[in-house]
Amino acid sequence: xxxxxxxxxxxxxxxxxxxxxxxxxxxxxxxxxxxxxxxxxxxxxxxxxxxxxxxxxxxxxxxxxxxxxxxxxxxxxxxxxxxxxxxxxxxxxxxxxxxxxxxxxxxxxxxxxxxxxxxxxxxxxxxxxxxxxxxxxxxxxxxxxxxxxxxxxxxxxxxxxxxxxxxxxxxxxxxxxxxxxxxxxxxxxxxxxxxxxxxxxxxxxxxxxxxxxxxxxxxxxxxxxxxxxxxxxxxxxxxxxxxxxxxxxxxxxxxxxxxxxxxxxxxxxxxxxxxxxxxxxxxxxxxxxxxxxxxxxxxxxxxxxxxxxxxxxxxxxxxxxxxxxxxxxxxxxxxxxxxxxxxxxxxxxxx
Numbered sequence: 001x002x003x004x005x006x007x008x009x010x011x012x013x014x015x016x017x018x019x020x021x022x023x024x025x026x027x028x029x030x031x032x033x034x035x036x037x038x039x040x041x042x043x044x045x046x047x048x049x050x051x052x053x054x055x056x057x058x059x060x061x062x063x064x065x066x067x068x069x070x071x072x073x074x075x076x077x078x079x080x081x082x083x084x085x086x087x088x089x090x091x092x093x094x095x096x097x098x099x100x101x102x103x104x105x106x107x108x109x110x111x112x113x114x115x116x117x118x119x120x121x122x123x124x125x126x127x128x129x130x131x132x133x134x135x136x137x138x139x140x141x142x143x144x145x146x147x148x149x150x151x152x153x154x155x156x157x158x159x160x161x162x163x164x165x166x167x168x169x170x171x172x173x174x175x176x177x178x179x180x181x182x183x184x185x186x187x188x189x190x191x192x193x194x195x196x197x198x199x200x201x202x203x204x205x206x207x208x209x210x211x212x213x214x215x216x217x218x219x220x221x222x223x224x225x226x227x228x229x230x231x232x233x234x235x236x237x238x239x240x241x242x243x244x245x246x247x248x249x250x251x252x253x254x255x256x257x258x259x260x261x262x263x264x265x266x267x268x269x270x271x272x273x274x275x276x277x278x279x280x281x282x283x284x285x286x287x288x289x290x291x292x293x294x295x296x297x298x299x300x301x302x303x304x305x306x307x308x309x310x311x312x313x314x315x316x317x318x319x320x321x322x323x324x325x326x327x328x329x330x331x332x333x334x335x336x337x338x339x340x341x342x343x344x345x346x347x348x349x350x351x
Contacts, residue, residue, distance in 0.1 A: 005285055005308070007211055007246065007285070008285045008286070008308060009263045009264065009308070010210060010211055010248070011209065011210070011211070011212075011276070011279075011280075012264060012265050012276070012308065014031075014206075014207065014208050014209055014210050015031075015032065015050070015208060015209070015275060015276050015279075016028065016031050016032075016050040016208075017049060017050065017265040017268065017276060017305075018263070018264060018265045021050065021051050021052040022050050022051050023051070024051065024054070024058065024062070025047045025051070025054070025058055025059045025062040025068075025069060026062055026066075026068040026069060026083055027051075028046065028047045028050045028051065029069055029081055029082055029083045029086070030083055030086075031050070031207060031208045032046075032208040032209075032275050033082070033086065033090075033201075033204045033205060033207070033208055034074055034075055034080040034081070034082050034086075034090065035047075035080060035081040035082075035275055036078055036079070036080055036081075036273040036275065036278055037071045037078075037079040037080050037081040038078060038079040038273065039271070039272040039273050040177065041271060041272065041316070041348070042271040042272035042273045042274070042300075042302075043059075043071075043081045043271075043273070044056045044059045044271070044347075044348075045269075045270065045271025045272075045274070045302070045344070045347070046081075046270075046271060046273075046274055046275055047059055048271075048343070048344070048347045049268055049269075049270055049271070049274070054347070055346070055347050055348075055349070056347055056348055057350075060171075060172050063169075063170060063171055063172065064170065064171030064172060065171075067084055067170065067185060067186065068083060068084055069081055069082070069083060069084060070082060070084050070087055070168040070169060070170055070185075070186070071168065071169040071177065072087065072091070072162045072167075072168040072169060073095070073098070073159055073162045073163065074090050074091060074094050074095065075090075075094050075220065075221050075222045076220075076221075076222035077098045077101065077159075077222065079169075084186050086204075087168065087182075087186065088165075088186075088189040088190065088192060089192045089196075089197040089200060090197075090201075091163075091165055092165075092189075092192035092194070092197060093192070093194065093197045093198065093201060093221075093223070094221060094222055094223060095162075095163045095165075097222070097223070097224075098163055098222075099160075099163055102156065102159055102160050102163055103116075105152070105156045105159075106153070106156050106157070106160065109148070109151055109152055109153035109156055110148050110151075110153065111147065111148050111153050111156070111157065115146075115147045115148065116147075116157065116160060118145055118146075118147055119142050119145065119147040119149075119157045119160075119161075120157070120160060120161045120164060120166060122141050122142055122145040122147070123138055123141070123142070123157070123158070123161050123166065123167060123179075124161070124166050124167075124181065126138060126141045127167065127179060127180060127181040127184070128181055128184065131180070131184075132170060132171055132173060132178035132179065132180045133173075133178060133179055134173050134176040134177070134178050134179070135154065135155075135158065135176070135179070136176070138154075138158070138179060139154050142154065142157065158179065165182055165189065166181065166182060167179045167180065167181060167182060168180060168182055168185065168186070170185050195230075195234065198227060198230050198231035198234060199231055199234040199235050201217075201221060201223075201231050202217060202228070202231030202232045202234065202235050203235050203238065203249070205217050205220065205221070205279075206239075206247065206248060206249050207249065208275075208279070209279040209280065210247065210248040210249060211242055211246035211247060211248040212246065212247060212248075212279070212280060213244070213245045213246060213247065213281075214228045214229050214232055214245070214247075215228070215281055216279065216280040216281055217231070217232065219280070219281050220278065220279050220280070232247065238250060263308075264307060264308035265305060265308070266336060267304070267305065267306040267307075267333050267336035267337050267340060268304070268305050268306075268337075268340050269302065269303075269304055269305075269314055269321065269337065269340050269341060269344055270302060270303055270304070270305055271302050272299075272300055272301060272302050273300040274300070274302075274303075276305075277294070277295070277300055278300070283295065285309075286305070286308075286309060286310055287303075287309070287310045288309055288310070290303075290310050290311075290326050293310075293313060293326060294310055294313065301313055302314050302315070302316070304323065304325075304337055306329070306333040306336070306337065307333070310326070311325065311326055311327060311329060311333065312324055312325035312326050312327070312329070312337075313326070314341070316344065316348070319345065319348075319349075320341075320345060321341035321344055321345065323337065323341070
């Protein structure tokens with residue numbers, strides 16, 4: 001099947017939804033640079049959709065034993081799954097603008113600056129002494145230090161510790177994501193040159209999202225448009241430009257005009273907050289008239305992709321997939337999605 005939208009076909013290839021599957025979870029994070037991670041099942045399913053034959057256990061192994069991936073607050077102040085080696089420069093580049101809003105939210109939650117500092121010091125000391133701890137366990141240490149943790153205060157204290165580069169989410173502790181001390185888990189970070197980091201951001205963003213505009217990059221990263229433009233200008237010799245100010249890296253290996261890259265992905269079930277909806281200023285090419293069924297109030301629901309567009313929603317409950325078509329499915333698409341539903345079950349199975 002050929003896509004009626006060549007720009008979208010390029011983006012599917014850049015997103016690793018069309019073309020050869022990627023080999024492992026770290027390769028997915030490398031291609032996409034940062035995978036939105038506030039939905040634990042969602043970022044695992046983002047890995048599934050771009051690989052072949054892996055399981056959720058492989059993601060857990062990358063987060064724990066291998067330490068090749070971490071989850072922390074980065075772009076736009078949202079949790080993201082990233083490669084451990086990309087964490088230092090992404091944090092240095094994207095988190096400083098978030099410190100003001102962090103302080104404001106803590107004040108709103110009844111945590112004055114002195115208490116916030118004591119809480120971060122308590123978190124750092126607890127992780128240094130005891131190793132990985134869950135949010136519940138860290139809350140106990142915060143309460144013992146006499147700092148308010150009720151309501152949303154605890155999550156904003158952890159947010160501040162993450163912005164400071166003290167903690168990230170690393171291994172799983174049962175069903176909970178444990179926090180770890182960055183210097184113990186990943187080593188002492190090296191100084192980050194901001195100009196080089198902006199160039200790397202621009203280059204790596206385009207690898208997983210091209211073709212795109214400077215405004216697309218700014219929205220995805222949460223940085224001001226001037227920073228997005230500065231990054232792109234610094235790699236100008238590597239760029240080709242098309243219509244509507246769309247930029248792409250020259251000599252891309254994900255060009256869908258090559259015979260090995262199909263025009264659209266095979267029918268596939270995508271999880272909540274899938275990256276294919278989050279990298280550009282508009283989601284209309286994928287969601288079309290069904291956007292309100294997938295995106296509501298900041299929530300991005302799981303959806304079925306077929307023929308290069310959203311054609312239904314789906315849910316995971318009682319260890320099985322339940323489809324909710326938005327329209328009548330062709331037999332070919334229905335059969336393919338049934339097979340993919342079985343793969344979702346295989347991927348998520350604890351066995």
